[in-house]
Amino acid sequence: ADTYMTHFILIYGSIAGVVVAVLMVGGIAISNANGSAGSQVFGYLSMLVAMSIIFVAVKRYRDTELGGVIRFWPALLLGSGIALLASLFYVLAWEIYFNSTGGAWVEVYVEQIRTQYADQGHTPEEIDAYLAQTENMMALYRNWWFRMPITLTAILPVGLLVGLISAAILRNP
Numbered sequence: 001a002d003t004y005m006t007h008f009i010l011i012y013g014s015i016a017g018v019v020v021a022v023l024m025v026g027g028i029a030i031s032n033a034n035g036s037a038g039s040q041v042f043g044y045l046s047m048l049v050a051m052s053i054i055f056v057a058v059k060r061y062r063d064t065e066l067g068g069v070i071r072f073w074p075a076l077l078l079g080s081g082i083a084l085l086a087s088l089f090y091v092l093a094w095e096i097y098f099n100s101t102g103g104a105w106v107e108v109y110v111e112q113i114r115t116q117y118a119d120q121g122h123t124p125e126e127i128d129a130y131l132a133q134t135e136n137m138m139a140l141y142r143n144w145w146f147r148m149p150i151t152l153t154a155i156l157p158v159g160l161l162v163g164l165i166s167a168a169i170l171r172n173p
Helices: 003-033 040-051 055-065 072-100 106-117 124-141 144-170
Strands: none
Touching: 003 040, 003 055, 003 072, 040 055, 040 072, 040 144, 055 072, 055 144, 072 144, 106 124, 124 144
8 A cells, every 4th residue: 555545544544433433422322312222223324424435535546646547456455444444443432432331331231132022022031041141242242352353343344345335336447
């Protein structure tokens, strides 16, 4: 990657990262105020909105730095770099939120599962059996070394997909 590409990755990756972090924290605040778990749909839509900056960056890089010509692989490299940097912002924002609340998200999540399963008509024994499995996972999730890669896998594929689509659309050999 050349100096200009690195510059584009840092600028646009930071912009996308700030956007996705603000949308995540805002979404959590809104869902907490409404007494709901939040929406996975909102979460992934906010990721998609933030990662759409990749398309803008690849197009701008192609047009301003390369005279309107970019091959698929350099475009994909640029998009992937932006996706990775934005994803790191997202992971950092989640870590700050998670730790500032003392990991309260875990208890909220477990209670939401309990309510959801009860609403679906499961017996208390079935719910307790499932929650015992869930609690083992949540014990792991309380450790940053387990939680950070899990958080990264929530957003990075979205960014890589946007980068792939952007490279395919904007390639101009």
